[in-house]
Amino acid sequence: MGLRPGHVDTLVGLVRSGEADMACGLFDRGPVANPIFLEGLPVLTGQRALRRELFEQLEVDDVRGYRVEAALNSLVARDELVRVDRVLPGLWHRTKEEKLSSPVVGLLTKVAMLLSACWSYVPFSALSWTRGARVARRTAH
8 A cells, every 4th residue: 555656757767778687666664674675675566566477487387376475586686687676655555464364364364474485495496596686675665
């Protein structure tokens, strides 16, 4: 929620200018959590800008569920391309704990979702460990 035209313009502008091969926009979790999500965790976000040619390099099986995010991140790493990650100010979403019948059910659902997302990296792990993407700029702006 809260995705605005300026957010899209920022991500697309990074790719159009050549500053990034892929730009990823992250939810704004505040000054304490933003650095953790920028520096300490795999980037799992649907807010991305990239050239069509890059997306078309994915295999058909790689475009389902969270696998598409892992596939794109791994492709960028394998080809030593530049990924720029940005926190998009004001972008947020309701958490599973807020959406579901109880906070406990929400937390369990979130943990299952995160395990599924992490599992999607397994086929790409050798690529990720042997060659890292050049993350040009991980900033909160």
